[in-house]
Structures are given as structure tokens and as C-alpha cells.
Amino acid sequence: MSYKDKVSDLHPGYIQQQHAYAKRQERRKKRLMRRLALFFTITIFALGAMVTYHLKQRGLQAEKEQQYEELEDKMVSLKKQEANLNEEINLLQDDEYVLEIARTNYFFSQEGELIFNIPDVDPSY
Numbered sequence: 001m002s003y004k005d006k007v008s009d010l011h012p013g014y015i016q017q018q019h020a021y022a023k024r025q026e027r028r029k030k031r032l033m034r035r036l037a038l039f040f041t042i043t044i045f046a047l048g049a050m051v052t053y054h055l056k057q058r059g060l061q062a063e064k065e066q067q068y069e070e071l072e073d074k075m076v077s078l079k080k081q082e083a084n085l086n087e088e089i090n091l092l093q094d095d096e097y098v099l100e101i102a103r104t105n106y107f108f109s110q111e112g113e114l115i116f117n118i119p120d121v122d123p124s125y
Contacts, residue, residue: 091097102108 099108103110
């Protein structure tokens with residue numbers, strides 16, 4: 001008995017079936033890899049967009065906080081100015097204070113009073 005007698009050929013339909021199965025598995029694997037690549041690309045794009053948006057929002061928040069601090073400082077100075085102006089309004093209600101301002105700033109004098117204007121010049125020595 002020869003070697004060829006002991007070995008029989010495989011059924012050609014079975015071989016074709018196995019080749020078709022292998023091709024289907026290979027196509028499935030390619031589709032899976034394409035889907036995974038697409039998924040990771042979309043995920044990376046979305047993640048990048050979210051990080052960019054977050055960084056923009058943090059920058060805007062820092063800018064708004066700085067603007068808020070500046071406006072707070074301005075409000076404090078305006079409140080001080082308002083208090084000073086209210087105090088001046090109250091002082092201007094007093095006739096003695098108004099007369100004192102007229103004397104010092106506008107050189108008004110009382111009866112029998114002489115006013116000497118001394119220039120604001122530094123001494124020459």
C-alpha cells in the first residue's frame with residue numbers, strides 16, 4: 001500500500017467553505033478595526049473640543065474676576081468721594097464756612113480788614 005492510497009483528498013466544497021469563512025473573518029476584523037479607528041478619532045476630537053472650551057471658559061472667568069475686582073475698587077473710591085461731597089454739602093449749609101472760603105479763595109474782607117497777597121515764590125537764598 002502506497003502513501004497515496006492512505007491519504008485521501010479533502011472534499012473541495014469543505015475547502016471552499018473554509019476559505020470563505022476565513023475571508024469573512026478577515027473582513028469582520030477589518031470592519032472592526034475601521035469602526036474602532038473612527039470611534040477613537042471622534043473621541044479624541046470631542047475630548048479636544050471639550051478641553052479647548054474649558055480653557056476658554058477659565059480664561060473668561062479669570063477676566064471677569066479681574067474686572068469685578070476693578071469695579072469693586074472703583075465703587076469703594078466713589079463711595080468715599082460721595083461721603084466727602086455729602087460732608088461738603090453739609091458744611092456749605094453753614095454761613096461761617098462759606099464766609100471763610102470767600103475770604104481765603106476770593107479775597108473778600110470784613111469791614112476794616114486789609115488783605116495782603118503774598119506770592120508763592122521760593123526765596124532766592
